[in-house]
Amino acid sequence: MASYLFLCLFLLFPHLYASFSSSGSHSCSSLIQFKNSFSINQTEDAYLSCGPKSYPKTNSWEGTDCCSWDGVTCDHLNAHVIALDLSCSWLYGNFPSNTTLFLLPHLQKLNLAYNDFNLSKFPSEFGRFTSLFYLNLSRTGFAGELPSQVSHLSKLVSLDLSLINGHEQFTIEKHALRGLVHNLTEVRHLFLDGMDMSSVNAHVFMNLSSSLRSLSLANCDLQGKFPKNIFDLPNLNLLNLGSNPILSLDPLKLNRSSNLEHLDLSFMPFSTEFIDSVDNLQALKYLDLSGSFFSSVSIRKSGYLFTGGANFFGGLPDSMGNLVSLKFLDLSNSNLSGTVPRSLGNLLQLTHLDLSGNQLSGQIPRSLGNHLQLTLLDLSQNQLSGQIPSSILNLTQLESLRISENSLNGSIPDELILK
Ligand SMILES: *[C@@H]1O[C@H](CO)[C@@H](O)[C@H](O)[C@H]1NC(C)=O
Ligand SMILES: *[C@@H]1O[C@H](CO)[C@@H](O)[C@H](O)[C@H]1NC(C)=O
Ligand SMILES: *[C@@H]1O[C@H](CO)[C@@H](O)[C@H](O)[C@H]1NC(C)=O
Ligand SMILES: *[C@@H]1O[C@H](CO)[C@@H](O)[C@H](O)[C@H]1NC(C)=O
Ligand SMILES: *[C@@H]1O[C@H](CO)[C@@H](O)[C@H](O)[C@H]1NC(C)=O
Ligand SMILES: *[C@@H]1O[C@H](CO)[C@@H](O)[C@H](O)[C@H]1NC(C)=O
Ligand SMILES: *[C@@H]1O[C@H](CO)[C@@H](O)[C@H](O)[C@H]1NC(C)=O
Numbered sequence: 001m002a003s004y005l006f007l008c009l010f011l012l013f014p015h016l017y018a019s020f021s022s023s024g025s026h027s028c029s030s031l032i033q034f035k036n037s038f039s040i041n042q043t044e045d046a047y048l049s050c051g052p053k054s055y056p057k058t059n060s061w062e063g064t065d066c067c068s069w070d071g072v073t074c075d076h077l078n079a080h081v082i083a084l085d086l087s088c089s090w091l092y093g094n095f096p097s098n099t100t101l102f103l104l105p106h107l108q109k110l111n112l113a114y115n116d117f118n119l120s121k122f123p124s125e126f127g128r129f130t131s132l133f134y135l136n137l138s139r140t141g142f143a144g145e146l147p148s149q150v151s152h153l154s155k156l157v158s159l160d161l162s163l164i165n166g167h168e169q170f171t172i173e174k175h176a177l178r179g180l181v182h183n184l185t186e187v188r189h190l191f192l193d194g195m196d197m198s199s200v201n202a203h204v205f206m207n208l209s210s211s212l213r214s215l216s217l218a219n220c221d222l223q224g225k226f227p228k229n230i231f232d233l234p235n236l237n238l239l240n241l242g243s244n245p246i247l248s249l250d251p252l253k254l255n256r257s258s259n260l261e262h263l264d265l266s267f268m269p270f271s272t273e274f275i276d277s278v279d280n281l282q283a284l285k286y287l288d289l290s291g292s293f294f295s296s297v298s299i300r301k302s303g304y305l306f307t308g309g310a311n312f313f314g315g316l317p318d319s320m321g322n323l324v325s326l327k328f329l330d331l332s333n334s335n336l337s338g339t340v341p342r343s344l345g346n347l348l349q350l351t352h353l354d355l356s357g358n359q360l361s362g363q364i365p366r367s368l369g370n371h372l373q374l375t376l377l378d379l380s381q382n383q384l385s386g387q388i389p390s391s392i393l394n395l396t397q398l399e400s401l402r403i404s405e406n407s408l409n410g411s412i413p414d415e416l417i418l419k
């Protein structure tokens, strides 16, 4: 049926056939030339991060119909290449600024994540892909400065330019970032982790689209005050501001109507009032507030000595037990005192619980044995005392258990050690 329809179309509109063959084969040769500008070399990053998706997709490119090649998607009518997914494909080498990739103006989705472009300069020609709604250049080894032309991609719904920690230096200048925030009115997912934003005041993010779902700005050297209104965005699901040691966050009352599921404010200073309302975030699955107090941590690039920050005087509130959807909870190195509240035992979904490096005292509550899904439990470097509760034997999924550097009495049951 489909091919009959196709035939009819060509009979009725011969010019369609012309555009099919010419633009189609043209796209194919552009793709071949793009492929030939790189060698194939498996990066450790792709190997570790992509799992079975890590293989050289371009190696199987053969024949003349590029629409059937691995990673290539065409629109049916005129065979324009509209999507290219070469993530984790072991492409290695300098990214030519005149690459034939830029001759594919109909691209709507482009994913080149987890290849290694050898610290190439980011070509301003990316600004030509004005049909793009998805661009993923995460961990591609671009270096230098993000060209302001990227803000011409005003249809983007998802932009991922996040970097490998510590490998490349990639900066964004304040006018370019302002343009990006201004023009990306449809953006829902914005990942810019690791980009050097030290020349930027964090208030530029205040005008981000109200469609925003994910905002990830870890390790960006951000400074100034982070705009509070971001927390009120109705669809916000993921917020990561971790490792921005001089970014400040005003006291805020987190709101029960929030849809936040993933919140990472590790290694940044934030207000003590904050913890009072975090228990309102009933949808939370992932909470990392670790390192909010640390005696001396030097953070990459900046070399800041981070010696302050918030800490939860008086310890963990009982109301943490309200966050019943939590799977991941990291409150390590936060100068927590007091006892481990029994209510934590309500968090039946937990797989990761890290309370290490605090000043927690008292006994390990028996209720910890409720966390049947736990794979990591770290209570080390506290002042916990008393017996290790036998309920810990319930934790049959544990892969990592650390309770050293406490004043605990007794030993870890053999059953757990033997496992
Ligand atoms: C591939 O990468 C490894 C490590 O990054 C390097 O030692 C090797 O020389 C590379 N091979 C080619 C063909 O570039
Ligand atoms: C990677 O970059 C280095 C330094 O600029 C250069 O010497 C080398 O030839 C590049 N490798 C490839 C495969 O382009
Ligand atoms: C890109 O420029 C280089 C020289 O700068 C040239 O050798 C190469 O042929 C050009 N490639 C294309 C596709 O124009
Ligand atoms: C970008 O691609 C990588 C590799 O496929 C993936 O892990 C990551 O989630 C993608 N980012 C976005 C925002 O889709
Ligand atoms: C926004 O995008 C348009 C084209 O889509 C461009 O002309 C304009 O310069 C961009 N604005 C900024 C601030 O980058
Ligand atoms: C945000 O938008 C408002 C209203 O359009 C404007 O007055 C303000 O300067 C913008 N702020 C930033 C940081 O872009
Ligand atoms: C909670 O947030 C919503 C949406 O931002 C807002 O309309 C509402 O007034 C807030 N409620 C409280 C109690 O702050």
Ligand SMILES: *[C@@H]1O[C@H](CO)[C@@H](O)[C@H](O)[C@H]1NC(C)=O
Residues within 6 Å of the ligand: 311, 313, 314, 335, 336, 337
């Ligand atoms: C850590 O918390 C204790 C109270 O539990 C407080 O006295 C102390 O000043 C805190 N340390 C720092 C460096 O803030």
Ligand SMILES: *[C@@H]1O[C@H](CO)[C@@H](O)[C@H](O)[C@H]1NC(C)=O
Residues within 6 Å of the ligand: 369, 370, 390, 391, 392, 393, 394
């Ligand atoms: C956990 O262990 C305790 C005692 O070790 C036992 O009484 C309790 O029923 C166990 N709970 C679950 C859910 O298995």
Ligand SMILES: *[C@@H]1O[C@H](CO)[C@@H](O)[C@H](O)[C@H]1NC(C)=O
Residues within 6 Å of the ligand: 386, 409, 410
């Ligand atoms: C440890 O347990 C033993 C036997 O239960 C008890 O005699 C001893 O006082 C305990 N020590 C501490 C420090 O709690």
